[in-house]
Amino acid sequence: MRAQGWPAERTGVMADVGLGAVFAATLAFWAFLIARSWGGDYWRFGCAAGAVVCVIALARRRDRTWAAVAGLAVAVAAVLVARLAHLPSEPGPAMALGLSVLVGSAVRALPAPSACAVAAGGCAVVAGSLLTAHASSSGVPSVTALNGTGWLAGLAIGLCLRLLSARRRSVAEKVRRDERLQLARELHDVVAHHITGIVLQTQATRLLARKRPETVDGSLADIEAAGSDALAAMRRVVGLLRDADDAAPVAPGPERLSDLVERFGGHGPAVCLRLPDGEDESVWPPEVAGTVYRVVQESLTNISRHARHARSVTVSVARDREAVVVEVVDDASPAPARRHHRGGYGLVGMRERLEALGGTLCAGPRPEAGWSVLATLPLPARTRR
Structure with a gap:
């Protein structure tokens, strides 16, 4: 962690060193101008007040709020003293530069109310500079123009950096949200499917234990196999949290649809699987193959949960030149619970997967009987023929 933070820390130190050099050069130049035009020791007060604000600006990272408040307070005091003692106009160039840094830093990093308060304070200092300003042929005193320009520059730079930081946070949050959604979908699609199968087989085994005890061993073997599949599926899901090079593929390909249908048919209604004639599904892109599998898997899982009275299920996978079409239909009679199921997370997950690929x-009840899930998935141009 220290190795990652060191470059940023070193960059900040180097930036402050360069800023300190600019402050020192500005103070020296301003002292020279005051000594040349006003003579005597008039330069001492302005340079001392400017040096204080510059030092505060260099220490702003310790506490940006108090740094801004202290810098503005010194500026206000300098304006009042210069007005009462008839000293050169304040804030001078060095102080204006320090205030610009403080305002920009506050606007960039502080919460909105505090940032607005600091920006308003900087504007008040610009307006207060009129108290010590000397007449100008252009109509706008030079000290006011200088401080106004510095204030606007600090405000603009601070706002730009604030917006960039907000955009980076938004992008990072979107990435984290997408990863959480992906993991949630995988947990639902993969694990829930296998757990549902285990529960249904366990229920069937309890019935067999009373009626045909001799078949219990076979049913327990099926439950053991389903548990092993669930464990393997969980390992694939955990692979999402690892590096892409280390993780096992999460989404199995469409060549395993027959295995999926066979497992479902062992404890559910009969399933008729129709695949494209002569179609080599291995040429499909992995994201298409995985989505086809997940649509069928989620549809069969929903049938197990919400259409136990279905007698038959038809799974059709067709392909034309531009898209793959998957349809899963059953012949279960309508039921209130089934009608309200359309808002479940399974359908949401399927829709998100499909919409992500265009x-x-x-999904909904069929006119005659049963339920239908129809998914259309466009193929990338490189796989069309």
Whole structure:
């Protein structure tokens, strides 16, 4: 962690060193001008007040709020003293530069109310500079123009950096949100499917234990196999949290649809699987193959949960030149629970997967009987033929 933070820390130190050199050069130049035009020791007060603000600006990272308040307070005091003692106009160039740094730093990093308060204070100092300003042929006193320019520059730079930081945070949060959604979808799609199968097989085994005890061993073997599949699926999901090079592929390909249908048919209604004639599914992009599998898997899981009275299920996968179309239909009679299921997380996850790839999803009751899930997934141009 220290190795990662060191470059940024070193950059900040180097920036402050360069800023300190600019402050020192500005103070020296201002002292020379005052001594040349006013004579005597008139330069001492302005340079001392400017040096204080510059030092505060260099220490701003310790506490940006108090640094800004202290810098503005010194500036106000300098304006009042210069007015009462008839000294050269304040704030001078060095102080104006320090105030610009303080205002920009506050606007960039402080909460909105505090940032607005500091910006307003800087504007008040610009207006107060009129108290010590000397007449100018252009109509705008030079000290006011100088401080106004510095204030505007600090405000503009601070706002730009604030917006950039907000944008970076927004992008980072979106990435984290997408990763959480992906993990949630994988947990729902992969694990819930296998757990549902285990629960259904366990229920069936309890019935067999009373009626045909001799078949219990086979049912327990099926439950053990389903548990092993669930464990393997969980390992694939955990792979999402690891580096891409280390993680096992999460989404199995469409060539395993037959295995999926076979497992479902062992404890659910009969399933008829229709695949494209002569289609080599291995040429499909992995994201398309995985999405096809997940749509079928989620649809069969929903049938297990919400359409136990279904007698048959048809899974059709078709492909034309531009898209793959997946349809899963059952013949279960309508039920209130089934009608309200359309808002579940499974359908949300399927829709998110499909929309991410430019596809569409339609799910709902069929006119005659049963439920239909129809997914259309466009193929990338490179795979079309």
